[in-house]
Amino acid sequence: MTRSSEAHSSATGPSGTGPRRYLCDLALIDGPDGTTRVEADVVLTIEDGRFTAVETGPAPAPIPAGTRHLRGLTIPGLANAHSHAFHRALRSRTQADRGSFWTWRDLMYRAAERLDPDGYHRLARATFAEMAMAGVTSLGEFHYVHHAPDGSRYDDPNAMGSALLAAAAEAGIRITLLDTLYLHGGLTADGHTPAEGTQRRYDDGSFEAWAQRVDALTAGDGQRIGAAIHSVRAVDPTAMAAIGRWAAERRAPLHAHVSEQRAENRQCLDHHGRTPVGLLADAGVLGERFSAVHATHLTDDDVALLGSTGSTVCLCPTTERDLGDGIGPTPELTAAGVALALGSDSHAVIDLFEEARATELDERLRSEQRGIHSATELLAMAGRNGHRSLGWDDAGSIAVGRRADLVTVSLASVRTAGTTQATAAEATVFAATAADVTDVVVDGRPVVTDGHHATIDVAAELSASIGRILHA
Numbered sequence: 001m002t003r004s005s006e007a008h009s010s011a012t013g014p015s016g017t018g019p020r021r022y023l024c025d026l027a028l029i030d031g032p033d034g035t036t037r038v039e040a041d042v043v044l045t046i047e048d049g050r051f052t053a054v055e056t057g058p059a060p061a062p063i064p065a066g067t068r069h070l071r072g073l074t075i076p077g078l079a080n081a082h083s084h085a086f087h088r089a090l091r092s093r094t095q096a097d098r099g100s101f102w103t104w105r106d107l108m109y110r111a112a113e114r115l116d117p118d119g120y121h122r123l124a125r126a127t128f129a130e131m132a133m134a135g136v137t138s139l140g141e142f143h144y145v146h147h148a149p150d151g152s153r154y155d156d157p158n159a160m161g162s163a164l165l166a167a168a169a170e171a172g173i174r175i176t177l178l179d180t181l182y183l184h185g186g187l188t189a190d191g192h193t194p195a196e197g198t199q200r201r202y203d204d205g206s207f208e209a210w211a212q213r214v215d216a217l218t219a220g221d222g223q224r225i226g227a228a229i230h231s232v233r234a235v236d237p238t239a240m241a242a243i244g245r246w247a248a249e250r251r252a253p254l255h256a257h258v259s260e261q262r263a264e265n266r267q268c269l270d271h272h273g274r275t276p277v278g279l280l281a282d283a284g285v286l287g288e289r290f291s292a293v294h295a296t297h298l299t300d301d302d303v304a305l306l307g308s309t310g311s312t313v314c315l316c317p318t319t320e321r322d323l324g325d326g327i328g329p330t331p332e333l334t335a336a337g338v339a340l341a342l343g344s345d346s347h348a349v350i351d352l353f354e355e356a357r358a359t360e361l362d363e364r365l366r367s368e369q370r371g372i373h374s375a376t377e378l379l380a381m382a383g384r385n386g387h388r389s390l391g392w393d394d395a396g397s398i399a400v401g402r403r404a405d406l407v408t409v410s411l412a413s414v415r416t417a418g419t420t421q422a423t424a425a426e427a428t429v430f431a432a433t434a435a436d437v438t439d440v441v442v443d444g445r446p447v448v449t450d451g452h453h454a455t456i457d458v459a460a461e462l463s464a465s466i467g468r469i470l471h472a
């Protein structure tokens with residue numbers, strides 16, 4: 001088969017005008033039986049941001065002019081289901097010392113103190129652009145730095161959230177802004193303690209004040225407003241139930257940090273006599289739009305509750321590893337019917353392939369067994385499951401009618417060379433890195449082409465925006 005050089009030209013036309021065609025040497029597509037498989041010579045047609053044709057079989061020769069040729073393996077868009085954008089400024093700065101989650105949190109609070117809406121906009125735009133270059137087409141921003149450093153409201157009480165929405169739009173990726181309820185500073189056997197110091201930036205004072213603020217947020221195209229319960233430390237059961245009703249009325253995604261730390265479980269048991277999952281279940285918030293983030297230290301009952309309610313668990317293995325949190329019970333969760341999604345959380349690295357392989361490899365170390373989660377299952381965690389967790393049920397797979405997101409991974413780098421069609425999915429999960437992503441398309445729009453972001457000099461912007469935060 002020969003391929004004409006016209007196939008190398010860029011795709012034509014902005015999003016929403018005229019069909020756009022891609023020829024993929026290899027693509028991970030949905031089969032009619034619901035399975036995913038790697039096919040060769042796949043021609044994709046996109047109109048109005050959706051796939052209108054997915055054709056397999058011998059590629060047409062010559063290739064029609066205007067068709068973009070994607071070499072390597074093209075997979076569905078990835079979803080980074082748990083992000084705190086400002087943590088990107090901490091990368092490499094929190095890895096120098098001994099300590100625990102709690103000593104790391106002190107450093108994180110110090111970075112949070114220095115954020116203002118303009119500085120956060122610039123840092124988030126660069127961070128989200130780094131995500132785009134890693135193949136992320138949707139992100140879930142678990143956003144809790146709402147207010148000025150002394151706890152007072154900005155003139156626009158949503159200045160920080162709006163900065164994050166604008167940042168994602170400029171970076172070219174979809175966002176679900178998980179606006180986070182945070183009412184208390186901690187939990188002891190005697191009850192909740194007040195928010196103090198930097199925590200005042202997170203605290204709206206009441207669920208009602210939070211809801212009034214969040215209801216004034218407006219989402220643009222490719223944007224969604226969801227909700228989050230920071231944790232059982234920061235939200236009491238009455239407020240938990242209220243935000244659960246708020247999310248149910250709006251059919252909005254609802255996330256919560258759950259059982260990342262054994263200390264959190266102890267505090268919750270000491271005061272409430274329930275595990276964090278049990279408490280959330282009592283408050284009525286578990287369900288198909290609910291995602292438990294981390295879910296590292298669970299009881300058998302917790303696993304059963306998450307499974308029976310159709311909840312998702314979002315793992316953040318590189319952060320959990322970095323903070324010394326522990327390893328979540330992934331075989332037990334999948335056996336209970338829990339969908340697993342993935343997030344880069346503290347952004348120690350932004351690489352969904354690394355999150356995916358850590359999910360499998362950490363479990364191998366724990367169980368002393370191999371092959372618990374297959375490569376295509378791990379890619380579904382990084383893609384389809386994450387999108388569903390963020391409310392984008394129509395994204396995360398290459399199939400007619402779905403949102404046209406594409407991520408192309410080079411199979412010609414020093415990490416991936418020698419890969420065949422039969423091993424392309426395994427090479428992507430177990431050997432590729434974010435640096436092997438060459439092309440990214442979001443809702444039919446090319447955002448990364450030949451390894452370059454369409455509009456942002458990402459490394460320079462990261463350097464400048466992090467410098468501004470750290471030297472503020």
Ligand SMILES: [Zn+2]
Nearest residue numbers: 084142257345
């Ligand atoms: Zn988090």
